[in-house]
Amino acid sequence: MPLGFLLPPKTVRRFVVAGGMLVGLTAAGIVGFRMTESYNWLDAAWLAIVTLTTVGAYDEPLSPNGKLFAMGYLFCGLGVASYSLFALGQTVVSTEFHRLWERRRMIQRIEAMSGHSVVCGLGRMGQGVCEYLARRERAFVVIDKDEDLLQEVCADRGWAWVAGDAADDAVLKEAGVDQAASLTTALPTDAENLYVVLSARLLSDKLQIVARATEERAILKLERAGADRVVSPLASGAVKMARFMLNPHVEDFLAIADDRDSxxxxxxxxxxxxxxxxxxxxxxxxxxxxxxxxxxxxxxxxxxxxxxxxxxxxxxxxxxxxxxxxxxxxxxxxxxxxxxxxxx
Structure with missing residues (x-):
């Protein structure tokens, strides 16, 4: 995941500048000690690092030119190294603080929702559901185990999300299922969808639950677990193809409501x-x-x-x-x- 996705541009620039200064300073020390003392690259690198870190573990005394270079290198490098290390440490801390702050804002946003929808699973079908709800300006919360995917897909679009297992009661409550009007689960397997439906129904008996089924035999089980509607993509696709064959103009009319730009x-x-x-x-x-x-x-x-x-x-x-x-x-x-x- 790009660093700029998690941090403000100013923080990213500070991270890059601090890291570049450390690398450049170390490289200058390696070249300088190799030229003044005629060391090989490994010994020059060792000497540059122990000088920069103020350890000062020299196996052999330096030449006059080496001593002059070491003093200048230490004088210039100590301040640069201290600033760079401080900036890098501050960046790490600010990254965690930024994520905690964003998560807190997300929790407050979800707590203020009422009558919204909960979408479990951010796969292709889940993203399609979210895009439809977003176009219709309906409030919703996405649940998925992959936090990196949630950050990548939801952050720029302003979608509310919760990272975790959708079958976990605590995660469902964090998504505001108690105040939600509807829930859809489009997880990869029927077993996962079945468990989510059962958990959601136990938490709210008024929730409108729509579930995806990959196999026909799972439809009855999902309905018995509490799903109000069960969608089988294969069966729905077959029925739609048949309707196009028999009533093409009627299907064109119904497709108006589903058109992306309508x-x-x-x-x-x-x-x-x-x-x-x-x-x-x-x-x-x-x-x-x-x-x-x-x-x-x-x-x-x-x-x-x-x-x-x-x-x-x-x-x-x-x-x-x-x-x-x-x-x-x-x-x-x-x-x-x-x-x-x-x-x-």
Whole structure:
């Protein structure tokens, strides 16, 4: 990992200058003693180092020229060496302090989160989930065992992260799973994902959990462990290919919401108690004027209205399947007493 990734540029420059001064000073001493005393390179290096460190263990007396050079070398080198060693030591200490300070800020940032998502695993699928959440401006925390990978991927992008085993209850709590709205686990093996699902479900019974399964036989086990949704990349890919064959235009329309550069989003939001929408019909809600299309309603008792009639009266607990611009959906969920129930 590059040193500049962990340290401020000013500290890196000080580290390079101090190290360069030590190397240059040692090299000058080696050349000087070789020329004044006609030593071989190894003996000249030994003499330069013992002089620079003020040990002074000379096996043979120096010549007059050697003594003059040694005095000048010691006079000039002592200050340079002291400064360089001090700067290097200070750099090491500041590195640890910097990392501790950044970690403390990260903990405070996560503690202030509520209703966020937790992403377990920063592999290709995990990074794809994080990028999607970042584009939709949703708060999330990443968990992975590889701290170097977390630093490399998350630091520049401003993503919150926790280094550790996602199946560890302490790590999940550090990621704020108690206050999180959803969790997705995309670890390499089904066994790891199963253990994460079980641990997360025991910590929060309201958490929306989405898990990845690499084998079909693991899907049922993950669902029984507490996963609300299980995604099999192979099965999902096969179904999508079949849909492209049978309904290519429908798939093109649905792909709009998933396009990287699109600001449209398909989401489901739940009407909370006290929302201004409670008791109003769909045509009186004003959602269409805000650029939002309600394509379906799921009542609290499980009844589904697809498509919903304009005179359908909305009430607390109803889930609205909404299509529209991401900014409008975010405004709807954040300001109007509606809870976003969509997972990652």
């Amino acid at each position: 600001d449209l989003e398909l989401a489901d939001v739940t009407i909370a108690e006290g929302s201004y929408l409670c008791g109003r019909s769909l045509k009186e809600s004003g959602l269409s004027e805000r650029g939002l299309m309600v394509v379906g309603i799921r009542r609290g008792d499980g009844e589904r209205l697809m498509p919903p009639p304009p005179d359908a009266v909305l009430s607390a607990g109803d889930c609205l399947f909404t299509f529209g611009k991401g900014a409008a959906i975010n405004s709807l969920t954040q300001k109007d007493g509606i809870e976003d129930s969509a997972g990652p």
